[in-house]
Amino acid sequence: MAKIPNDYGIDIWSDRNFVIRQGRVCLASGCEPAILDMVNEIRSDGYRGPLLLRFPHLVSKQIAKLYNSFNAARREYAYRGSFRAVFPLKVNQFPRFVKMLIDQGQSYGYGLEAGSKAELIIAMAYNLDNAPITVNGFKDREMISLGFIARKMGHDITLTIEGLGELETMLQMQRESGDPMPNIGIRIRLHTAGIGIWGKSGGINAKFGLTSTELMRAMTMLKEANQVEALSMIHFHIGSQLEDIAPLKRALREAGNIYAELRKMGAQSLRTINLGGGLAVEYAQSASSKSTTYSLQEVANDVVFLLKSICETKGVDEPDIFTESGRFIAASHAVLVAPVLELFSQEYHERALQLKEEGNPPLVSELYDLYRSIHEKNAVEYLHDSLDHMESLLTLFDLGYIDLQDRSNTEVLVHLIIRKALDLTGANLNERDRIQHRIQEKYLVNFSLFQSLPDYWGLGQEFPVMPLDRLDEKPSRAASLWDITCDSDGEIAFKPKRPLFLHDVDLLERNYFLAFFQVGAYQEVLGMRHNLFSHPTEATVTIDDEGYTIHDLMPSASLLDILDDIDYDITDVQKQLKKRIERSALIDEEARQEVLAELYLYLSENGYLKTTRPV
Numbered sequence: 001m002a003k004i005p006n007d008y009g010i011d012i013w014s015d016r017n018f019v020i021r022q023g024r025v026c027l028a029s030g031c032e033p034a035i036l037d038m039v040n041e042i043r044s045d046g047y048r049g050p051l052l053l054r055f056p057h058l059v060s061k062q063i064a065k066l067y068n069s070f071n072a073a074r075r076e077y078a079y080r081g082s083f084r085a086v087f088p089l090k091v092n093q094f095p096r097f098v099k100m101l102i103d104q105g106q107s108y109g110y111g112l113e114a115g116s117k118a119e120l121i122i123a124m125a126y127n128l129d130n131a132p133i134t135v136n137g138f139k140d141r142e143m144i145s146l147g148f149i150a151r152k153m154g155h156d157i158t159l160t161i162e163g164l165g166e167l168e169t170m171l172q173m174q175r176e177s178g179d180p181m182p183n184i185g186i187r188i189r190l191h192t193a194g195i196g197i198w199g200k201s202g203g204i205n206a207k208f209g210l211t212s213t214e215l216m217r218a219m220t221m222l223k224e225a226n227q228v229e230a231l232s233m234i235h236f237h238i239g240s241q242l243e244d245i246a247p248l249k250r251a252l253r254e255a256g257n258i259y260a261e262l263r264k265m266g267a268q269s270l271r272t273i274n275l276g277g278g279l280a281v282e283y284a285q286s287a288s289s290k291s292t293t294y295s296l297q298e299v300a301n302d303v304v305f306l307l308k309s310i311c312e313t314k315g316v317d318e319p320d321i322f323t324e325s326g327r328f329i330a331a332s333h334a335v336l337v338a339p340v341l342e343l344f345s346q347e348y349h350e351r352a353l354q355l356k357e358e359g360n361p362p363l364v365s366e367l368y369d370l371y372r373s374i375h376e377k378n379a380v381e382y383l384h385d386s387l388d389h390m391e392s393l394l395t396l397f398d399l400g401y402i403d404l405q406d407r408s409n410t411e412v413l414v415h416l417i418i419r420k421a422l423d424l425t426g427a428n429l430n431e432r433d434r435i436q437h438r439i440q441e442k443y444l445v446n447f448s449l450f451q452s453l454p455d456y457w458g459l460g461q462e463f464p465v466m467p468l469d470r471l472d473e474k475p476s477r478a479a480s481l482w483d484i485t486c487d488s489d490g491e492i493a494f495k496p497k498r499p500l501f502l503h504d505v506d507l508l509e510r511n512y513f514l515a516f517f518q519v520g521a522y523q524e525v526l527g528m529r530h531n532l533f534s535h536p537t538e539a540t541v542t543i544d545d546e547g548y549t550i551h552d553l554m555p556s557a558s559l560l561d562i563l564d565d566i567d568y569d570i571t572d573v574q575k576q577l578k579k580r581i582e583r584s585a586l587i588d589e590e591a592r593q594e595v596l597a598e599l600y601l602y603l604s605e606n607g608y609l610k611t612t613r614p615v
């Protein structure tokens with residue numbers, strides 16, 4: 001098989017979910033369909049703009065991996081506690097995702113975690129029978145009351161207490177109503193802290209959790225209320241995207257000992273240690289920037305082994321192990337595909353040259369000769385010469401010695417030489433040259449960074465990105481990506497340390513699509529409507545040995561829906577538009593209906609661009 005000139009680190013980040021076949025990115029399952037075929041099929045129905053594709057088999061894979069790793073570790077160490085898990089809804093609450101998650105988690109009894117009232121309602125409505133629900137975060141009386149209702153509905157629900165006030169409210173409500181008590185979990189405040197950009201959830205100054213003094217007080221309150229048997233879980237969460245396993249082990253050692261101490265203090269129903277989430281996902285496209293240093297099996301083995309030894313030492317029963325990992329479960333299932341709309345240097349085409357019959361400045365004539373005679377051996381030298389000439393010519397223009405036509409010819413010729421040099425030398429052009437001379441191409445991409453990759457904007461989190469096809473051709477252009485918002489932050493700049501190279505492409509001849517991977521966790525709900533761009537058109541794709549099937553196509557919101565959503569009175573919007581058309585002297589009466597019809601058509605479509613080229 002031919003060597004792939006640039007595989008965009010697919011073996012590093014994709015966990016064998018995707019493979020390159022015949023120059024295209026394909027799913028590594030079933031008959032290995034190409035993502036491009038799915039995209040073209042959806043676009044053939046007229047959909048333009050970015051597309052979010054969801055792959056249920058990748059959710060299923062992660063759930064299986066989670067349970068299988070912990071169950072294997074339990075077997076290996078003859079561990080007596082069980083393993084259970086929930087999905088934290090804050091990572092992705094979108095209905096088409098949650099539905100597939102619940103389907104795929106059926107055989108494991110996979111549950112849901114809620115951090116707000118709205119999330120709790122989702123869990124109460126859709127959680128599998130007999131699967132656990134946990135509720136974290138600050139709670140008022142109403143939220144606790146929802147917990148009591150869930151318990152009466154038959155849910156296996158645990159309310160995690162974040163402070164003594166919440167416990168007091170729970171005990172009081174139970175005393176007053178006589179209703180069955182939901183299980184009580186206690187978030188413990190650890191002295192060990194997480195690390196990384198998300199690591200603010202642990203440590204002595206953490207936002208959440210009870211100190212040891214408060215823990216002892218909680219035990220007293222539970223005993224006095226005769227509710228010790230409701231205490232069933234202790235919980236901690238040290239942060240997201242843990243790059244290293246050591247902080248988790250430190251936290252677990254602390255939690256294991258707290259568990260043992262509480263058991264000794266009489267918490268006989270305390271059976272579960274909830275490790276929260278934090279399992280990392282690999283976003284790196286080069287081996288040197290890899291962010292994960294452990295495998296899930298390693299984590300599972302360490303957790304089981306550590307808890308077993310603590311329980312042995314302290315002479316208490318081994319607890320059930322409980323996790324709430326979200327990113328790890330959801331990230332890989334979604335792929336964002338965005339069409340490239342323009343390459344900014346494409347206007348510098350040979351047909352744009354307007355050399356004068358005579359009287360071209362000598363340096364312009366020289367540039368033209370360089371362009372005509374460049375070949376592989378002299379490419380770098382000629383490139384340098386042309387960049388020098390350009391500097392001189394631009395100075396001459398500033399001093400008034402050459403005219404705008406000369407300057408235009410200069411720019412066109414230098415861009416043509418750069419492109420030819422890149423074609424001839426491939427991406428091997430000296431990095432210093434590229435940076436010094438900013439030999440980069442700007443790709444205008446039909447998506448909003450703020451809507452679809454908010455963590456890039458907010459946290460600098462990189463996502464794997466690659467073109468969907470042409471992977472058998474060496475990409476020669478150092479690329480920076482621009483989204484279509486009119487915000488200068490909507491850019492993924494070229495980074496010499498982590499360079500992105502893309503293909504030169506004539507968009508009049510063919511389409512070119514970029515895919516962003518690992519976007520299934522957090523990005524969707526954090527995505528914002530900057531410039532009023534909406535959630536992209538989405539579809540769910542299932543794969544089998546014969547092919548693939550597209551389900552649940554959900555078009556991106558229309559302009560009217562977007563305005564409605566931020567509380568415009570859309571009837572009034574339409575009335576105002578109509579009034580202004582009717583009153584305009586520039587539209588005669590016969591044309592009114594036509595203009596209105598055109599306007600209404602646009603109102604029913606989404607805000608992404610169709611093309612920026614003439615059609």
Ligand SMILES: *Cc1c(COP(=O)(O)O)cnc(C)c1O
Pocket residue numbers: 088090091136237239240241276277278279324325326327328
């Ligand atoms: C956010 C959160 C999680 C999920 O974290 P991931 O890093 O996505 O695994 C789990 N538990 C709690 C309490 C959380 O706040």
